[in-house]
Amino acid sequence: MLGDTDGFLQGAQRERLRPRKERSAERYTATVVWMGMKMDNVLKRLLALLIAAACIFALCACGGTADGENAADEPEHDAEEVRRAVKPEEPEKIWPGPDVKLTEYDGVVEHLFFHPVIAYPEVAFRGDYMEKGLDDWMLTVSEYRAILDRLYENGYVIVDIGDVWGEEMASDGSTVMVRKTLMLPEGKKPLVISYDDVNYYEYMREYGFTYKLIVKDGEVWSWGLDPQGKEVVSQDLDAITILDKFVDEHPDFSMYGVKGCIALTGYEGILGYRTQTTTEGLTAEQEKQRQEEIKAVRPVIDALKENGWYFGSHTWGHIDLSGYEVDGVSEDTGRWKDEVASLVGDTPYLFYPHGARPDGDDLDQTGSVLRYLYDQGFRVFFSVGIESFSRIKDDIPAVIVDRLHPDGTTLRWSRDRYMRFYDAKDVFDYGHRPDLGRDW
Ligand SMILES: [Zn+2]
Numbered sequence: 188m189l190g191d192t193d194g195f196l197q198g199a200q201r202e203r204l205r206p207r208k209e210r211s212a213e214r215y216t217a218t219v220v221w222m223g224m225k226m227d228n229v230l231k232r233l234l235a236l237l238i239a240a241a242c243i244f245a246l247c248a249c250g251g252t253a254d255g256e257n258a259a260d261e262p263e264h265d266a267e268e269v270r271r272a273v274k275p276e277e278p279e280k281i282w283p284g285p286d287v288k289l290t291e292y293d294g295v296v297e298h299l300f301f302h303p304v305i306a307y308p309e310v311a312f313r314g315d316y317m318e319k320g321l322d323d324w325m326l327t328v329s330e331y332r333a334i335l336d337r338l339y340e341n342g343y344v345i346v347d348i349g350d351v352w353g354e355e356m357a358s359d360g361s362t363v364m365v366r367k368t369l370m371l372p373e374g375k376k377p378l379v380i381s382y383d384d385v386n387y388y389e390y391m392r393e394y395g396f397t398y399k400l401i402v403k404d405g406e407v408w409s410w411g412l413d414p415q416g417k418e419v420v421s422q423d424l425d426a427i428t429i430l431d432k433f434v435d436e437h438p439d440f441s442m443y444g445v446k447g448c449i450a451l452t453g454y455e456g457i458l459g460y461r462t463q464t465t466t467e468g469l470t471a472e473q474e475k476q477r478q479e480e481i482k483a484v485r486p487v488i489d490a491l492k493e494n495g496w497y498f499g500s501h502t503w504g505h506i507d508l509s510g511y512e513v514d515g516v517s518e519d520t521g522r523w524k525d526e527v528a529s530l531v532g533d534t535p536y537l538f539y540p541h542g543a544r545p546d547g548d549d550l551d552q553t554g555s556v557l558r559y560l561y562d563q564g565f566r567v568f569f570s571v572g573i574e575s576f577s578r579i580k581d582d583i584p585a586v587i588v589d590r591l592h593p594d595g596t597t598l599r600w601s602r603d604r605y606m607r608f609y610d611a612k613d614v615f616d617y618g619h620r621p622d623l624g625r626d627w
Contacts, residue, residue: 280435287372291370296575298378298381298575298588299591301381303387305328306395306411308327308395311327335433338608338609343440344442345441364580364584381449384451386455386458389455397459398459407487427446441495447496449491449498450498452501452503452527460481460483481530498532499534500528502523507541517559536567539568550587553580593609599625600625
């Protein structure tokens, strides 16, 4: 059930309950120490390639490190640098080119997150017990596509999280988290996009979503069944492939071809492939099947990375971190690393399921669970909120972030708050959504 296995309800409840004072945007900017040298763009990219090559070499040389070694004194894993290195050489498609003037941007970096989109709304909105949850937390394909159009028209450009925050060495040798100098073409507004639960859960296959991502002719496509049970391979039915196509058509919607951060759980595998284990153990036949799935998902991961996608953790079990002690979180994190990071790579990005922060939602102190997650290599911690709030923590070099959530609840009830991105009136899927009211 949506509410049990993948409930997003709690995030929105928290949005209403959280005190207003927590949310003033981007207050950290005044205290940021920028230690880095400003480089022109070409130099920066060259350096990124060199660093990425060094990272890849280090990974090969170590053959994987123990979890505990991915700690504060290790070099930051920078998904963006690795991504740039593996991207195929298509210089004519990379934007902005050398002719585009870049200027420093130090304002708010907006962050929107999406769930998988509904490919067949007539299947999702069929009047059963799932209808309300799907209406609340999902967008239909037509809404998602219309939102991308509006974001583009309104001057937003997708940036990599790794270009917004990163670790630096302070003069005393300690590690500090900094807001990086973001260089953008004049008039463009930066936007981070993340996608939660890109796992193609079993329940979604029954409710009008695509089934998995596949690779065809070097590109990422979705595979699934239409309402008549016919196989469909498409790039127009899935949030991931739709953005790929959109950026192909509008290269100036993305800095250097970056797309979004894909936040994965592990309990039903990843990207539509059933790569998970069970606590009861697998039979030899089941393990063989699992290995087949692992083999099948690898090229999809590679193709996503080559198309500018990068990955974050959404915990293995979609666990509500506000209700766990270190022991439980440690078990979950271990499984995420074994079954998900082993395939997509380590990541500094953790996206809280249900938007729920650990340690009593205390933004100032770092409790034992957050400290544990930090020691596991996570650096940027994403929740859900009513604005693109972010703050670099005072006591550890980490960032806490709130994301906005285009979905049925905000289309219906938060039109004003999203007006700078799009007008809900223009994108709402009147033809498919059930009659559940709206305040406009
Ligand atoms: Zn989720």
